[in-house]
Amino acid sequence: MLAGYPLLSLAVWLPICAGILVLATGSERNAPLARWIALLGSVLAFAVTLPLYLRFDAATANMQFVEFTAWIPTFHINYHLGVDGISMPFVLLNSFTTILVVIAGWQVIQNKTSQYMAAFLIMSGLINGVFVALDAMLFYVFFEAMLIPLFLVIGIWGGPRRVYAAVKFFLYTLLGSLLMLVAFIYLHFESGGSFEIIDYYALPLSLPVQILLFVAFFLAFAVKVPMWPVHTWLPDAHVEAPTGGSVVLAAITLKIGAYGFMRFNLPITPDASHYMTGFIITISLIAVVYISLVALVQADMKKLIAYSSISHMGFVTLGIFLFNNIGMEGALLQMISHGFISAAMFLSIGVMYDRMHTRQIADYGGLVNRMPVFAAFLMLFSMANAGLPGTSGFVGEFMVILAAIKVNFWYAFAAATTLIFGAAYTLWMYKRVIFGAITNPEVAKLTDINPREFGFLAVLAALTLAMGIYPQPVTNVMHVSVDNLLAHVAQSKLP
Amino acid sequence: MNFALSDLMPLLPEVFLLAAVCGILILDLFLGEDQRYITYILTLATLAGCGWLTFSTATGVTVYTMHGMFVDDLLSDSLKLILYFTVAISLVYSREYIRLRGMFQGEYFTLILFATLGMMVMISANHFLTLYMGLELLSLSLYALVALQRDSAIASEAAMKYFVLGALASGMLLYGMSMVYGTTDSLEIPRIALVLQADIGNRMVLIFGLVFIVAGLAFKLGVAPFHMWLPDVYHGAPTAVTLFIGTATKIAAFAFTIRILAQGLQMLSPDWQQMLAIMAVLSMAVGNIAAIAQANFKRMLAYSTISHMGFLLLGLLAADSAGYSASMFYVLAYVLTGLGSFGMIMLLSRQGFEADRLEDLKGLNQRNPWYAFILLLLMFSLAGLPPTIGFYAKLAVLQAVVHAGYTWLAVVAVIFSLIGAFYYLRIVRLMYFEKPTDMHPIMPPADMQVLLSANGLAVLGLGMLPQPLMALCAYAMERSL
DSSP: OGGGSOHHHHHHHHHHHHHHHHHHTOSGGGHHHHHHHHHHHHHHHHHHHHHHHHTOOTTOOSOEEEEEEEEEGGGTEEEEEEEOTTTHHHHHHHHHHHHHHHHHTTTTOOSSHHHHHHHHHHHHHHHHHHHHBOBHHHHHHHHHHTHHHHHHHHHHHOOTTHHHHHHHHHHHHHHHHHHHHHHHHHHHHHTTSOOBHHHHHTOOOOHHHHHHHHHHHHHHHHHHTTOTTSOTHHHHHHHHSOHHHHHHIIIIIHHHHHHHIIIIIHHHSHHHHHHHHHHHHHHHHHHHHHHHHHHHTOSBHHHHHHHHHHHHHHHHHHHHTTOSHHHHHHHHHHHHHHHHHHHHHHHHHHHHHHHHSOOBGGGOOOHHHHOHHHHHHHHHHHHHHHTOTTSHHHHHHHHHHHHHHHHOHHHHHHHHHHHHHHHHHHHHHHHHHHSSOOOSHHHHTOOOOOHHHHHHHHHHHHHHHHHHHOOHHHHHHHHHHHHHHHHHHHSOOOO | OOOOGGGGGGGHHHHHHHHHHHHHHHHHHTOOGGGTHHHHHHHHHHHHHHHHHHHHHOOSSOEEETTTTEEEOHHHHHHHHHHHHHHHHHHHHHHHHHHHTTOOSHHHHHHHHHHHHHHHHHHHBOBHHHHHHHHHHHHHHHHHHHTTSTTOHHHHHHHHHHHHHHHHHHHHHHHHHHHHHHHHSOOBHHHHHHHHHHOOOOHHHHHHHHHHHHHHHHHHHTOTTSOTHHHHHHHHSOHHHHHHHHHHHHHHHHHHHIIIIIIISGGGHHHHHHHHHHHHHHHHHHHHHHHHTOOBHHHHHHHHHHHHHHHHHHHHHTOSHHHHHHHHHHHHHHHHHHHHHHHHHHHHOBTTBOOOBGGGGTTHHHHOHHHHHHHHHHHHHHHTOTTSHHHHHHHHHHHHHHHTTOHHHHHHHHHHHHHHHHHHHHHHHHHHHSOOSOOOOOOOOHHHHHHHHHHHHHHHHHHHOOHHHHHHHHHHHHHHO
C-alpha cells in the first residue's frame, strides 16, 4: 500500500536526484537526453505528490504523512516532515509547475541545457522541502538552499541586467532570513531545546518578545511575498529572469512568504500578530492600490505582470491578517489561483518573446491577425488576472473582499479598487498588444503557437476555469486546518 | 630528575616526527634533482606514521607527562589527527605548484614538518613555556617558508612584516605570561586554574597580564585590531604556503587559545569575554567590509579569514563547553573549506600564472563546470549558507552565543555575514555569469583532482550530515576540559 512509502521524502528527493542525473549528462551534445530525463523526472515527481491529495484526510488538522528521524541530535534537529491542509496544495502546485517549466524551456534554452533543467528540478525538490518541513532548522535549510539554484537561473539565463537582478534578489532574501535564524535559535532556548515548529505554538511568550520575533519572521517573509516597500527586487528579478525562472518565482516562491506567515507568524506570535495587524493591513492595501497604479504605466509586459503579482499578493496578506475564516481561505485560494494565472501570463509573454525578442508593449500590436489561437488564450488569462467571475482569479479576491467587509468597510472599499485597476492595466495591455493594426513588420511574419505551446496553455486554461467554476475540491482540504490555525491565533499566549 | 621511559609514550608521535625530519633532512642531501619525489613521499609517509602513532596511543584518558609540561587528551589527539590530515592534503595540493616554481626542494618539506611539530607541541602543551616553544618553532618555520622564494620582492616583504610583527606579538604574549606567573606562582596550566579558583589574588596584575596574553593570541589568530599582517602575508607568500598558513595553523591557534583561556584562565572569563566580544565585532566588520574592496582572490580570502576568526571568537566567548565545541567545529569547517579554496587557486594556476586575481575566475563554469561547482560549494560554505558545512558552523556558534545571553552579538554577527555573502557571491557571479577571458585548459594532476573534488563534496556531505563531526567536537571538549 501507498501508506508505507515515505511520500514526502520522495516529493523532496526525487526531483533533486533527477536533477543530479540531468547534470550528469554533461555537455550540450547530450541536451536532448537531458531534456527527456528532466521531463520524466518532473512528471514522476508530480506523480508521487498526487497521493498526498487523493489520500489526504480532510477531517483532521493534524499533520499527515509524517516522517520523523533524528538528524542532528547534538542540536535536537530532526528530519521531520508532514503536511496539513495549508501546505499540501502547494506541494502539488509546485511539482506541477516544474513540469510546465521543463516543457516551456524545451526548445528555447539552447545554452547549458542540462544545467538549466537540473537547476529547476533541484529547486523544485527544495521548495517542496520548504512546504513539508516541520522542523524549524530543516525549514531554514530548504528555505536558504532554494535561493542558490534560483540565483544561478536568473544570473546565467537572464536578460541584460541579470547580474544586478540576481545579486539584488539574493541579498534581499538573505537579509530577511538571517534574522529569522536568530529567532529560531532564541525560540530553541525558550522552548527548552526544541526545533519543532509545533512545539513553538504552545510556548508562552511576553508581548515585547513576541513583537521582536514577529519582526524577525516578518522581514524574512515580507521580502519573499514581497510586500510593499520591500518589493523592489521582484520587478528586476522578473524582467531579467528567463521564462521558467519567472514562472517559478511568481507561481511558487512568492507563496513561500505567505505560507511562512501562516506557519510561523500567526501561531507562534498571535498577540504580536493582533498588535501589528493594522500595520500589515495598511501596507497590504498600499500594495493593492499603489502597485496597481504602478503596473498601469509599465511599458514592459513582464514588469507589468510582476507588479500585478505584487498587487495580488497584497490581497493574500490582507486576507491572512483579517483573522477570519473566509479571509484566510480566500488568501489560500488566491495564492493557488495566482500560481496558475501568473504562470500562464509569464508563459504567454515567453511565447511572444521567443518569437520577437522584445517585451516592450510598444513593439507589438495587431497580434490577433497572425496568432488568433494565442490571442484567445491570452484573452482568457488576462480576464482571469483581472478577476473576472468564472475564472479562478475571481474566487479568492471575492472571498477576501467579503472578509474585509466584515472587519471594516473601508478595507473592503480600498481592496475592491483592484477589480477596476486590475482590469485596467491587464486589458489595456491586451488591447495594445493584440488588437489594432500591425505596425511592426516583424509582427507580420509571426506564426501561431505550436502544439507544445498549445499544450501547456490549454492545461493552464482548463485549470483556471475549473477552479473558477468549482473551487470546492481545493477548499475542502483546507477547512479544518484553517479553523485550527484561527483557533491558535485567537488564543493569547501571554504568560 | 627522575625519568621513566613510559613518560615518553604520550609524546611518541612528536619524537617520531622529530627523528623522521632529521632523517629526511640528511637523506635529502644525497638525492639528485630528479629524485626529489622521494622526499615528498617520505614526508607524506611521516605524516601517516604520526597519524598511526597518535591513533594507536590514544587512550581517551587525559595523561600528563614530563612533569606536567605536556598533556595527551582527547582534544589533543583529535586535533592532531586532523592536523596531519590537513598538512598531507595541503602537500598534495601544493606539489605541482611548487614544482613549477622551483620550490620542490628538501627545505620546503622539512620546514613544513618542523612547523607541524611546533603545532603538535602547541596542541599538547600543558605549560606556558611548552606553548611558547611550540609557537616559536611554528613561527620560525613559517617565516622561512614565506620567504622561500628569495627573488620575489613581494614574498620577502611579506616575510619581513610577518617576522617583525610576529616577534612583537610573541613578546607581548611572554610579558603577559610573566604577569600571570607573578600572581599565581606557576606556569602549569591546570595549576594556574586551581590557584585562581582558590583565590583570585592580585586582580589588577592578572588583568594586566591577561590583556597582553589576549593581544598575543589575537595576533596569532589574526583578529582585528591585530590583523594587519594577515592580508600582506597571504598575498605575498607563495599560494602553497598561504594554504598552509590559512588552514593548518588555525587548528594550532585554536588549541593554543583553548589551552590558555579555557583551561588556564577560565576564572577570568568575565574579563576576557568582554575583550573577545570587542575583537569579534571588529574582526567581522573589518574583515567583511574590507574584503569587498579586494581584487586579489588571496587577499579577499585573507580578509574573509579575519571575519571568520571573529566568528570563532564568538563561540569562545560563550565560555562554556558548548561554546568551545561550537568553535572547534567552526575551526574544522573553516579548515576544510579553506583547504579547498586555496587548493582551487593552485589548481587554476600554471607555469608563470598565479590565478590569484578575481578576474582569473571569469567564466570558470564554461571552462570546467565541475570545478566551478566545487568552488561554488566552497564559497557558499564560507558565506555560511545551507546545505554546506559552513552553515552548521555558524549555527553552532550563534547558538552558543545566544545561550550565553549575547543575543545582540548574534544579531550583529548575522548582519555582518550578510555583508560577507556579497563578496562570496561575487566569486560565484564571476564564475557563472561572465564569459571566460582565459581559455587555457585546466589540467591538474590526477591525485589533486580526486582530492579537491572529495574536499568540495565533503563540504556538501558534512553539510547534509554534520552529526558525526559535531558529536566528535562535543565529546572531545567534554572529556578534555
